[in-house]
Amino acid sequence: MKFTGTKNYVATEELQLAVNAAITLQRPLLIKGEPGTGKTLLAEEVAAALDMPLITWHVKSTTKAQQGLYEYDAVSRLRDSQLGTDKVHDISNYIVPGKLWEAFTSEKQAVLLIDEVDKADIEFPNDLLLELDRMEFYVYETQETIKASQRPLVIITSNNEKELPDAFLRRCFFHYIRFPDRETMQQIVDVHFPNVQQELVEKALAVFYDLRDIAGLKKKPSTSELVDWIKLLMSDELARDQLLSKDASSSVPPLSGALVKNEQDAGLLERLAFMMRRQNS
Amino acid sequence: MLIDFFEEVRAAGVPATPRELLDLIRGLQADLAFAEIDDFYLLARTCLVKDEKYYDRFDLAFSSYFKGIGSLDELLEKVIPDEWLRQTFEKFLSEEDRKKIKSLGSLEKLMEEFKKRLEEQKERHAGGSKWIGTGGTSPFGHGGYHPEGIRVGGESKNRSAAKVWEKREFRNFDDSLSLGNRNIQVALKRLRQFARTGAAEELDLDSTIKATARNAGYLDLKMVREKHNSVKVLLLLDVGGSMDDHIEMVEELFTACRTEFKHLEHYYFHNCLYESVWKDNNRRFNERIPTMDLIHKYGPDYKVIFVGDASMSPYEIAVAGGSVEHFNQEPGQVWLKRVTNNWNKTVWLNPVPEKYWGYTQSISMINQLMEKRMYPLTIEGLDAAMKELVK
Incomplete structure (x- = not known):
């Protein structure tokens, strides 16, 4: 079982090795990287490529570790007892399995994506140490141990908003998705738009990397924004011609709203374009 | 091998x-x-x-x-x-x-x-x-x-x-800062004050039991609002001059504060606090906010954290007109006193290591003005400062 990227997803050699190491040694894989470099997508593509079911646990600031294991729905049990339903005598009717439970008991080996682990409380990763290590946990209400029949492949993503505890890091493999270089980016664009004009892509990539080099941009455009932009360019003939015909440096790139997403950055671009025009004239 | x-x-x-x-x-x-x-x-x-x-x-x-x-x-x-x-x-x-x-x-x-x-x-x-x-x-x-x-x-x-x-x-x-972001966050965690705000989403077990009993055993659910950290923090940061050496450390602290506290306000000053502060360093000369406005705007429930090296000439604290940037009508110490009088939870975090404090007169002057609530910007110092703030 080896992951080598899919026809929709370009995985660098580094990333392939990290994923394969995580599969072989059955360790969680922690993925970090700039937003928009395909961290979440990785789990989906790994699941698709290896034909494994994908179970996604989106972490929010209010998420508790326990919710990933199970929740005891005491309120409906109380209500049922009022109504005199028979179900009420068996407590296991009111244990709601969480995503981890689902992944542990999945018939086929599953891919478990713990998305944006850094959004949760700072103690959240610590609360999952044993569960991720042994792939088992204990349900107090029913006094049973849930043990993974097949250890799921755990992929964890982080946007680096909080630092993760050391003990947690020691248990994971780690990979930082670097921003793709030009060659890789060309591959990524090819994968997404097989029929696009080569000239357009080259021009677009040139503008895109120039844009990333501008000092002072609050949020640099990333891969997903480039893909969106090319999609827009392809559907808009006028903008396409503008990009191909004009000297890109002296004007704001067409449809730049897809690349630059806050007003300060947009303002900066306009100022730069203005300065370029003045220099040229 | x-x-x-x-x-x-x-x-x-x-x-x-x-x-x-x-x-x-x-x-x-x-x-x-x-x-x-x-x-x-x-x-x-x-x-x-x-x-x-x-x-x-x-x-x-x-x-x-x-x-x-x-x-x-x-x-x-x-x-x-x-x-x-x-x-x-x-x-x-x-x-x-x-x-x-x-x-x-x-x-x-x-x-x-x-x-x-x-x-x-x-x-x-x-x-x-x-x-x-x-x-x-x-x-x-x-x-x-x-x-x-x-x-x-x-x-x-x-x-x-x-x-x-x-x-x-x-x-x-690569960063080799002793103060990791996580360490700061853990220290800041001490400064949590939970209060119930927002929509009622959580089951209040105690009142549910009471209400159900009163309801002759029929279930009567009572909900409460979820707990949130409601601590309010006013951060006053010294910028420029000798603070340039400590920028990274202060940035780390600032980032950690940003993620930890929902009610966080920050203003800048230079060397010592005077009659006005500013929010944006690019427009520090145009858009100044009178310090009096801060005192009126933020209630005494705010906790005030100064971050600065407190290293300056003693005149900048003690004398009217002592500021290096402008002519101040009232000496800095008057303004610092106003702050400590208005907010009784005030600390000063100093990035200068504690062992050097004795060598700079202005540091001990400010420490005096802050009623000895100056702490070094280290994990222990931060911890102690947060303890002081929740006392």
Whole structure:
């Protein structure tokens, strides 16, 4: 079982090795990287490529570790007892399995994506140490141990908003998705738009990397924004011609709203374009 | 077999543990990287390094271990022929630099300089502080050339592309700050004050039981609002001048505060607090906010944290007109007193190490004004300051 990227997803050699190491040694894989470099997508593509079911646990600031294991729905049990339903005598009717439970008991080996682990409380990763290590946990209400029949492949993503505890890091493999270089980016664009004009892509990539080099941009455009932009360019003939015909440096790139997403950055671009025009004239 | 390598990695300052070494060996056993140094590099990095900021240190350790080279000096003398070095060197030099070389005497002399510089940087790096390029006065220029280019070139002798670990692309990520972001957040956690705000979403068990009993045993659910951290923080930051040395530390603190506190307001001042502050350093002269407005706007339930080195001339605190930037009608100490009178939860965090406080008069003056609530900007200091604020 080896992951080598899919026809929709370009995985660098580094990333392939990290994923394969995580599969072989059955360790969680922690993925970090700039937003928009395909961290979440990785789990989906790994699941698709290896034909494994994908179970996604989106972490929010209010998420508790326990919710990933199970929740005891005491309120409906109380209500049922009022109504005199028979179900009420068996407590296991009111244990709601969480995503981890689902992944542990999945018939086929599953891919478990713990998305944006850094959004949760700072103690959240610590609360999952044993569960991720042994792939088992204990349900107090029913006094049973849930043990993974097949250890799921755990992929964890982080946007680096909080630092993760050391003990947690020691248990994971780690990979930082670097921003793709030009060659890789060309591959990524090819994968997404097989029929696009080569000239357009080259021009677009040139503008895109120039844009990333501008000092002072609050949020640099990333891969997903480039893909969106090319999609827009392809559907808009006028903008396409503008990009191909004009000297890109002296004007704001067409449809730049897809690349630059806050007003300060947009303002900066306009100022730069203005300065370029003045220099040229 | 990998123990030496592991030691080398640890010596370079990558916090790897035996557990991770065992992982690496297991990975090798499972044939993840067989007789291929690139694969081994990737596998070792995946297993041993858990933060991108250590990638650079790992790369250094890796290349030094697998070259079997003790020091950069030897690398310079043995591995790279001087002839070759000169070529690349010249390629990287601009017209201007070449003139500078002439002014230095000869290329030989420059090579000497260069070796020295390289050694110095190695040492400094091993010491843990980060270096970014060479300084402006360096005879090597700063844009076109930097010393690790030598290492990249050292490979190309074999007609192979530069190895990844020699490129050291993660150089910029390295930070050796003692105050990690996580440590700060853990310390700030002390300053939590839970209050119930927002929509009622949580089951209130106690009142549900009471209400149900009153309802003759029929269930009557009672909900309460969820608990949130409602502590309110007013952060006053000293910028410019002597604070420039502490920018990184203060930035870390600021980032951690941002994520930890929902009600966080921040304003800047220079050296000492006077009648006005500002929010945006780019517009500090145009958009000033009277300090009086802060006192009126933020209620006494706010906790005030000053961050500053408190290092200035004593006149800046004690005398009207003592400010270095403008003529202040009232001395700084009057304003500091107003702040401590208005908010009784006030602390001052000082990035200057505590042992030097005694040498600067202004620090002890401010500490006096703050009623001894000045704390060093370290984890212990932060912890103590937060304890003071929740008292």
